[in-house]
Amino acid sequence: MNKYCIVLRQFAFWMLFAFVCRVFFLLYFHEQLSNLCISDTLKVFIYGMRMDASMAAYICSLPLLIFIAQLWITDLNILKKFSRFYVWTVIMVCALINIINFNIYREWDTLISYKVVDMFLDSPHLAIASAASSPIFLSIFILLFLSIVGFFLAKKLRIYQPVTNIAGIKWYQKLTASGGLLLMLFLLIRGGWGLTPLNPSMVYFAVAPFPNHAATNVAWYFMYDIVHAKGLKKNPYKTMEENEAKRVIAPLMTRSSNASLSILNTKRPNVVFIILESFTADLVESLGGEKGVAPRLEQVIKDGLLFDHVYASGDRTDKGMIAILSAFPTQSSQSIIKNIHKQAGLPSLVADFARAGYRTSFYYGGESEFYNFKGYMLSHGCQKIVDQQHFPLWAARSKWGVYDELTFTKQLNQLSKAKEPFFSVLLTLNNHEPFDLPVPHKFGDDNLPNLFRSTAYYTDSVLYNYLEQAKKTAWYKNTLFVIVADHGHRLPLEQWESNNPKRYHIPLLFFGGALKASFRGKRNDIIGNQVDIANTLCSQLSFDATHYVWSRDLLNPRTIPFSFFTWSDGWGVVKMNESIAYDHIGEHVSYYKGDRYCYKRKCTLLKEGKAYLQEVYHQYLAY
Numbered sequence: 001m002n003k004y005c006i007v008l009r010q011f012a013f014w015m016l017f018a019f020v021c022r023v024f025f026l027l028y029f030h031e032q033l034s035n036l037c038i039s040d041t042l043k044v045f046i047y048g049m050r051m052d053a054s055m056a057a058y059i060c061s062l063p064l065l066i067f068i069a070q071l072w073i074t075d076l077n078i079l080k081k082f083s084r085f086y087v088w089t090v091i092m093v094c095a096l097i098n099i100i101n102f103n104i105y106r107e108w109d110t111l112i113s114y115k116v117v118d119m120f121l122d123s124p125h126l127a128i129a130s131a132a133s134s135p136i137f138l139s140i141f142i143l144l145f146l147s148i149v150g151f152f153l154a155k156k157l158r159i160y161q162p163v164t165n166i167a168g169i170k171w172y173q174k175l176t177a178s179g180g181l182l183l184m185l186f187l188l189i190r191g192g193w194g195l196t197p198l199n200p201s202m203v204y205f206a207v208a209p210f211p212n213h214a215a216t217n218v219a220w221y222f223m224y225d226i227v228h229a230k231g232l233k234k235n236p237y238k239t240m241e242e243n244e245a246k247r248v249i250a251p252l253m254t255r256s257s258n259a260s261l262s263i264l265n266t267k268r269p270n271v272v273f274i275i276l277e278s279f280t281a282d283l284v285e286s287l288g289g290e291k292g293v294a295p296r297l298e299q300v301i302k303d304g305l306l307f308d309h310v311y312a313s314g315d316r317t318d319k320g321m322i323a324i325l326s327a328f329p330t331q332s333s334q335s336i337i338k339n340i341h342k343q344a345g346l347p348s349l350v351a352d353f354a355r356a357g358y359r360t361s362f363y364y365g366g367e368s369e370f371y372n373f374k375g376y377m378l379s380h381g382c383q384k385i386v387d388q389q390h391f392p393l394w395a396a397r398s399k400w401g402v403y404d405e406l407t408f409t410k411q412l413n414q415l416s417k418a419k420e421p422f423f424s425v426l427l428t429l430n431n432h433e434p435f436d437l438p439v440p441h442k443f444g445d446d447n448l449p450n451l452f453r454s455t456a457y458y459t460d461s462v463l464y465n466y467l468e469q470a471k472k473t474a475w476y477k478n479t480l481f482v483i484v485a486d487h488g489h490r491l492p493l494e495q496w497e498s499n500n501p502k503r504y505h506i507p508l509l510f511f512g513g514a515l516k517a518s519f520r521g522k523r524n525d526i527i528g529n530q531v532d533i534a535n536t537l538c539s540q541l542s543f544d545a546t547h548y549v550w551s552r553d554l555l556n557p558r559t560i561p562f563s564f565f566t567w568s569d570g571w572g573v574v575k576m577n578e579s580i581a582y583d584h585i586g587e588h589v590s591y592y593k594g595d596r597y598c599y600k601r602k603c604t605l606l607k608e609g610k611a612y613l614q615e616v617y618h619q620y621l622a623y
Contacts, residue, residue, distance in 0.1 A: 006067070006158075006159065007060070007063075007064060007067060007181065009157045009158060009159050010060050010063055010157075010159045011056050011057070011060050012157065013153060013154055013157045013159050014052075014055070014056035014059050014060065015049070015052055015053065015056050016153055016157075017091065017094065017149075017150050017153065018048075018052035018055060018056065018217055019045065019052070020146070020149055020150075020153075021094070021095075021098045021146065021218070022044065022045065022048060022052075022214065022215075022217075024098070024102075024142060024146065025098070025101075025102065025214055025218075026041070026044070026214055028102050028106075028142075029105070029106075029210070029214075032210045035208075035210075036210075036211060040206060040211050041211075043205050043206075043211065043215070044211050044214045044215045045215075047202075047203045047204075047205050047215045048203055048214075048215035048216065048217060050191055050192075050198065050202060050203065051191075051198065051202070051203050051215075051216060051217040051220050051221075052217050052220075053188050053191075054188060054189050054190075054191055054198050054217075054220055055217045055219055055220040055223075056188070057185050057188035057189045058189055058220075058223070059090055060185070061185060061189075062086065063083065063086070064181060064182075064185055067181075068177075068178045068181065068182070071169065071174045071177065071178060072174060072178075083159075083160045084160050087154050087159060087160065088151065088154075091146075091147055091150035091151065091154070092147050093219075094150075094219045095143050095146040095147045095150065096143060097112060097218055097219050097222055098146065098218050098219070099139050099142055099143045099146070100112055101218045101222075102139065102142070103135075103139060105213065109209065110341050111213055111216060111218060111221055111222075111341075112218060112221075112222050113221075113222065113225040113341060114222075114225045114226045194367060195366070195367060195370070195399065195400065196367045196369050196370045199224075199338070199369060199372055199375075200216060200221060200224065200340050200372065200375060201340070201368075201369040201372040201373065201374045201375030201376075202369045202374075203215040203216050203217075204374055204375045204378050205378075206378065207378050207381055207382070207383060209344070209379065212375075212378065225339075228338065228339070233621075235614065235617050235618055235621060236333070236584075236617070237332065237584065237610070237613045237614045237617050238614050238617075238618075239610045239611075239614060240607075240610070240611065240614065242614075242615075242618065244611070245610075245611035245614045245615050245618075246611075246615065248607055248608055248611035249608060249611050249612050249615060251560065252560050252562045252608065252612070253549070253550070253552065254558075254560065255535075255552065255553070255556075256556055256557075256558030256559065258556060258557060258558050259556075260536075260539040260540070260553050260555045260556045261555040261556075261557075262516075262540070263305060263510065263515060263516055263519045263540060263555060264480065264514050264515065264516065264540050264541075265514060265515070265516050266478060266514055267540075267541055267542055268421055268541070269421065269478050269479055269480045269512075269514035269541075270415075270420055270421050270422050270423070270424075270475055270478055270479040270480070270514070271353065271358075271421075271422075271423045271424075271479070271480050271482065271537070272415070272422075272423075272424045272425075272426070272479060272480070272481050272482070272512075273324070273325075273424070273425040273426065273481075273482045273484070274426050274428070274463065274481060274482070274483045274484070275320070275321070275324060275425065275426065275427045275428070275484060275485070275486050276428050276431065276459060276463070276483065276484070276485045276486065276507075277317065277427070277428045277429050277430070277431045277432050277459070277485075277486055278431045278432055278452075278456075278485065278486070278487065278488075278489045278491075279294075279431060279456065279459065279485035279486075279506065279507060280485065280487075280488040280489040280491075280503070280505065280506060281488065281502075281505035281506055281507060282488075282489075282491075282492060282493050282502075282505075283453070283456045283460075283492070284297060284298075284301075284507050285298055286298060286301050286306060286308065286507075287308055287505065287507060290453070290492065290493075293443075293453050293456050293457055293460070293492070294456060294457070294460040295460070296460050296461060296463070296464030297460050297463065297464070297507070297509075299464065300463075300464065300467060300483075300509065300511055301509060301521075302520075302521050303511065303520050303521060304481075304483075304509045304510055304511035304512075304515065304520060304521075305509065305510040305511070305515060305519045305520070305522050305523075305524065306507070306508070306509050306522070306523050306524070307508040307509070307510075307523075307524045307526070307528060307554060308523050308524070308525055309505075309525055309526060309527045309528065309561075309563075310484075310505075310506060310507070310508040310527075310528045310529065310530070310532075310554075310563070311488075311501065311504040311505055311506065311527075311528070311529050311530075311563040311565055311574055312485065312486070312487040312488050312504045312505075312506050312529075312530055312565060313329050313330045313529055313530045313531055313564070313565055313566070314330030314487060314565060314566055314567070315330075315487050315488075315498065315503075315504075315565075315566075315567045315568075316335070316371075316486075316487060317371060317427070317486045317487065318335045318337045318338065318371035318372075319335055319337075319487070319566075320485070320486030320487045320530060321337060321371070321373065321376070321427070321486065322335075322336055322337050322343070322346065322376075323529070323530035323531045324484060324486070324530045324531075324533055324534075325348055325349050325350060325380075325425070325534075326343075326346040326347055326348045326349070326534070326548075327347065327531040327532075327533070327534035327535065327548040327550055327551035328346055328347075328531065328550060328616075328619075329529075329531055329550050329564060329566070329612075329616045330565070330566045330616075331566070331613075331616055331617050331620045332566040332567070332568065332569055332570065332571060332584065332613060332617070333568055333569050334617075334620060335371075336620055336623065337371055337372050337373075337376050338371065338372050339623075340372065340375050340379065341623070342620065342623035343372070343375070343376050343379060343623075344379040344380075345623040346380075346623065347534075347547040347548055348376075348380035348381075349423070349534055349537070350362075350377060350380040350381060350382050350423065350425070351380040351381045352538070352543055353423035354380075354381040354382075354383065354423075355381075356541075356543065357421070358421050358422055358423040359383060359384075359418050359419055359420075359421070359422040359423070360381060360382045360383050360384070360422070360423045360424070361382065361383065361384035361385070361386065361411075361414070361415075361418075361422065361423075361424045361425070362377045362382050362384070362385050362386070362424070362425045362426075362427075363386045363387075363407055363410065363411045363424065363425070363426040363427070364386070364387050364388075364401070364407070364426070364427045364429070365387070365388055365391075365400070365401040365402040365403065365404060365406065365407040365428075365429050366387065366388055366400045366401030366402075366429050367387060367388060367401065368385055368387035373427075374387070386407075386410060386411070386414070387401070388401040388402050390410070391406060391410070396438045398429070398430060398434075398436035398437075399434055399436060400429045400430070400432060400436075401429055403430060403437075403438050404428045404429065404430045404458070404459055404462050405438070405462040405465075407426060407428070407429075408426065408462055408463070408465075408466040409466075411424060411426050412466060412469055412470060412473075415473075415475065416473050416474075416475070420475055420478065421478075427486070428459055428463075430455050430458060430459055431452070431455040431456050431458075431459050432455070434451075435448075435451035435452060435454065435455045437454060437455060437458050439458065441454035441455075442454045442457040442458070443457065448491060448494075449491055449492040449493075449494060450492075452489070452491040452492045453492050456492075463483075467481070467511070471513075476512065476513045477513035477514075478513060478514055479512045479513055479514055480510060480511075480512045480514040480515060481509075481510070481511045481512040482508075482509075482510060482533065482537070483507065483508070483509040483510075483511060484506065484507065484508045484509070484530065484533065485506035485507055487504070487506070488502075488503045488504045488505055488506050489503070490503060497591075498567040498568075498570060499567070499570060499572060499581035499583070499590045499591040500581070500591060501563075501565070501572055501574045501579045501581070501591075501593075504563075504565045504572070506530075508528075508530075508533065524554060524555070526554050526559060526561050527561035527562060527563050527574055527575065527576065528552070528554045528559075528561075528562075528563060529562075529563040529564060529565070531548075531550045531551050532551050532552050532553070532554050532559075533551070533554075534548045534551045535548050535551035535552055535553045535554075536551075536552075536553050536554045536555055539553045539555065539556070540555070549619075550616070561575060561576050562574070562575055563575075564609065564612050564613075566613065569583070569584040569585045570582060570583050570584055570585075570590070571584070571609055571612075571613050572591065572609070573605055573608060573609040573612070575605065577594060577595075578592075578593060578594030578595070578601065578602075578605060579591070579592070579593045579594065579605075580592050580593075580594070580602065580605045580606060580609060582606065582609055582610070589602075589606065
């Protein structure tokens with residue numbers, strides 16, 4: 001066993017060094033530390049350990065591979081000097097990253113990122129000017145002190161010692177040890193065996209940014225940000241001058257001064273968003289979809305206001321979440337929610353309602369770290385996050401998390417105890433591969449379309465039961481439910497390619513006791529998008545919506561019918577009697593529906609789509 005202690009000692013050293021770096025961060029920003037209670041200070045270290053372990057595993061990868069090689073090649077001689085050089089180099093690099101981060105955080109309240117390196121490489125004089133006020137001598141002192149502490153701890157833990165006494169190990173012992181160590185390394189790097197690999201959101205635990213930033217392993221995050229930095233510098237969708245692009249899309253985004261239709265009987269209702277996973281319009285009979293797949297939603301539609309020509313902004317949940325709650329269109333090849341710095345700069349309904357005095361919450365039966373949901377919610381002031389960790393271990397679960405019925409029930413029970421007014425978001429998960437259910441599949445499980453129909457039928461059932469139970473509560477009469485899908489799907493019809501607008505057609509329904517009786521059972525047929533929900537809702541509540549620059553009021557008669565969607569390196573536009581899709585990689589129109597004899601209209605539509613995506617991506621880069 002002693003021969004394996006060198007591996008454990010190396011891992012323990014890097015964990016200890018990360019601990020020391022975090023202590024220095026907290027001491028450096030002791031003014032903000034004074035605002036944390038003891039429990040939150042402890043959480044900084046506890047939550048940070050997972051990312052520390054991942055970084056330690058990354059650093060130990062090379063020494064571990066050398067160790068395994070020595071197990072099999074007994075006469076392999078790896079110099080002790082190389083081990084010392086490797087450790088000292090990594091210590092100094094990590095210390096330097098932390099010192100640079102100290103000064104960046106002091107200036108900008110953000111962690112070191114690829115953007116900092118890019119700024120220095122692109123404009124060194126601006127980077128130097130930005131750092132001109134940094135305490136140079138203090139930084140050098142801390143850099144040297146951290147390095148010396150690292151060297152001292154490395155020597156005390158004897159992590160340079162060569163591997164000895166390995167000649168007598170049996171081949172099967174070597175195989176077991178090699179496989180076990182590699183598996184452990186993989187799990188530590190990945191952050192565990194859960195569905196979602198480690199991401200910055202997993203160390204977030206507070207609404208305030210400082211404790212979350214303090215819990216983040218700076219070296220790990222810097223490496224992560226560089227790996228995910230593709231597209232942060234150049235706009236790949238630029239096809240015209242910026243002024244020209246703004247001129248082209250301006251008519252589409254014009255906001256009329258005419259008053260919006262007033263559909264609510266109160267200006268301060270509770271608002272509950274129900275975001276349905278993959279609930280495409282093809283599942284909804286009222287939207288031209290199949291009959292019998294969502295029969296209970298049809299009953300709900302009869303008592304709500306249905307927007308029947310609304311399209312998803314993108315093709316995944318991470319993009320739909322941002323489009324719905326931040327009114328920011330999808331960026332085709334990028335996903336802004338994954339970048340903690342950029343998404344934190346977005347406007348958000350969560351933040352708006354929190355500032356208005358609402359109690360805010362987010363419910364999801366899976367891992368809230370998935371697609372950085374937790375990080376997004378906390379960054380925008382969400383006061384309560386409930387995910388699969390808040391359910392008992394014996395609760396029925398699918399691969400993605402607890403079944404939707406349990407999530408709906410928990411939200412219903414907790415909202416009944418919550419102080420009004422409240423703003424709550426619930427994201428379902430069962431209508432997703434592998435389409436697991438706690439009940440028999442209504443349409444069978446012989447093929448994917450029927451599996452999809454069955455999980456949609458299940459979601460439809462639990463949604464209806466939830467709403468029926470909500471009607472019995474005291475808060476229902478003052479509540480508006482916004483029911484919308486996160487994105488469309490190729491199933492169940494398996495007809496629509498990524499470039500077909502019908503793939504993005506989704507339901508949007510306003511429902512509840514706060515809806516005026518005169519609008520129940522009505523339809524709104526304006527062509528719109530998920531990004532338009534924010535402005536539409538804000539207009540009803542007299543909230544300022546000017547920061548939602550991409551959002552229009554669907555209840556304003558002067559709003560131009562228009563919708564824009566993207567998939568990976570492609571985009572599409574839907575207008576009154578025409579639609580178009582463009583393949584950015586192939587640089588060609590891949591779909592067109594309209595007057596084929598009116599070449600001018602087709603060119604106009606094409607230019608509008610190009611200008612729209614160019615400006616969206618331009619703003620994405622600016623965040």
